[in-house]
Amino acid sequence: MKPASGQWIIEEFEKWAPRSLAVEGDRVGLMVGTLNKPVKKVMIALDVLESVVDEAIEKDVDLIIAHHPILFRPIKQLDVTEGQGPIIEKCIKNNITVYAAHTNLDIAKGGVNDMLASSLGVENTKVLVPTDEIPLKKLVAFVPEGHVEEVRQALGDAGAGFIGGYSHCTFASEGVGTFIPGEGTNPYLGKQGKMEFAQEKRIETVVPEPLVKKVTKTLVDVHPYEEPAFDLYPLDLEGEKVGLGRIGELREEMTLEAFAEHVKKSLQVPFVRTVRANDRMIKTVAILGGDGNKYWSYAQRAGADVYVTGDIYYHVAHDAQMEGLNMIDPGHHMEKVMKEGVQKELEKRLSSKPNAPTVIASEVSTEPFICM
Structure with a gap:
């Protein structure tokens, strides 16, 4: 089976810690190499020092996800004999991609x-x-009776309907939906070419903007209709603070x-x-x-x-x-807690795929200070 691509791995990672969360001017994202390649092993690191890259080479790592960017300030020249030069050279020669998640990982929920x-x-x-503040949307879906609870539960499980400390918050009202199934359709209710009057419920719930795609896909997957009807409205309400x-x-x-x-x-x-x-x-x-x-x-x-x-x-x-x-x-090095934390979170997020990479935490200490 073909290994997962680096691009897919980072897309899954950024569902948790999107780059849009990073503070203005922060250097996040791809630092060295390419994500357009197969990745069998990912290593989570706090810093990208030469000792960390040597560890990655020894352990056959394809992708390093680091907290601190290796390239934070623009470089005017790349001398491979000093400074960051040997680090970058080793990454390129050994086909190791480096990706940084800095303030976006600080800010992310669970980060x-x-x-x-x-x-x-x-x-x-x-x-x-x-x-920042995450905007809220109002999702309105029209569901036939008999499927309301299934849809309501699925939407809540996907992240809709969270208000303060409460989850799965919805409102439902009854009504009648009408439609005429066209040629080539396979309607759940009614017959082709004939007007159908369906007893339905209008389900309303709130959705954080970053979860709109996930929640609407869940709605389409769980809804019994071939073409579920739903609306999305912007809300003039205070969203979640991040x-x-x-x-x-x-x-x-x-x-x-x-x-x-x-x-x-x-x-x-x-x-x-x-x-x-x-x-x-x-x-x-x-x-x-x-x-x-x-x-x-x-x-x-x-x-x-x-x-x-x-x-x-x-x-x-x-x-x-x-x-x-x-x-x-x-000390700044207290952030080393992220190595094991990100390893566990990424493993969980990638585990559903049979070709998911192995995720490990760097064992090299990058603490520059010593007690004397």
């Missing part, structure tokens, strides 16, 4: 920030820094010292830098993967007892301290 929050036991999370970081609560409050130890253990880091601003017990936690310096005020305004992020600057620490916000910096 890096949700993985970090889950690792820390932070529950009932909300977006910390909104970057963005960077998460804020939520611990099940039990703890001291800052105890929480710092909890962070070290949960994220498997040898040390953390801690900024003490007060002696409050820690209950509400804001977390943002990577460099979160410019977003500390969001955590402060949201009422966080502590802000967990990487690469905290000296003067930012002073500013937050003066505003009464405790901070913990486990």
Whole structure:
């Protein structure tokens, strides 16, 4: 059986973390090589360093999906003897494609920030820094009696009808549908050339715009008619907020010292830098993967007892301290949680295909700092 194509794999991946979610100016997508090739093995990596590429070569990897882009700033020349040159040369010579999912993976539901929050036991999370809003559509479908519950359930399972903490939300009203089956049709109800009056129900539900294609395909697949009738309307309603970081609560409050130890253990880091601003017990936690310096005020305004992020600057620490916000910096490398997280999610999304590739997580550490 022919292996899956790199293009198909990335299309499935982007149903979870579409490039459209990335913040403006971020470098995401294809970095090196081509997606127009068969892929037997995918490796998930945090960074693309030469040691990571050597690992990919040793393990016969065809595609690396990385969190941090290998090409973040434009390069004016490519010297294969220094800097990123040897990395790119090895990828090309060994036919290894590199794809980057950066802030789109940070923002995606179930992405890096949700993985970090889950690792820390932070529950009932909300977006910390909104970057966009997902538009909503109203789907109206006309379904013959006897099939209403089947269609209603299928639409909800496909992602329609989510309002706040409620799922499968619909409204139904009764009516009569009319149609004349034409020549060459095989009608579920009625006969060719004769007007049919069908007892139907009008089912209404809301659909996030990115799921419209999936939900309407589900409707067509489960509906008994050859040509189901349905309408889509734009809604002037506030859609789901998406963005960077998460804020939520611990099940039990703890001291800052105890929480710092909890962070070290949960994220498997040898040390953390801690900024003490007060002696409050820690209950509400804001977390943002990577460099979160410019977003500390969001955590402060949201009422966080502590802000967990990487690469905290000296003067930012002073500013937050003066505003009464405790901070913990486990380092940028805490995002390594994405390797296993993305591996599991991608395996799940590709598992329905018999020619799905093997997905592995890189075992190479790219942490540049050491404790001395």
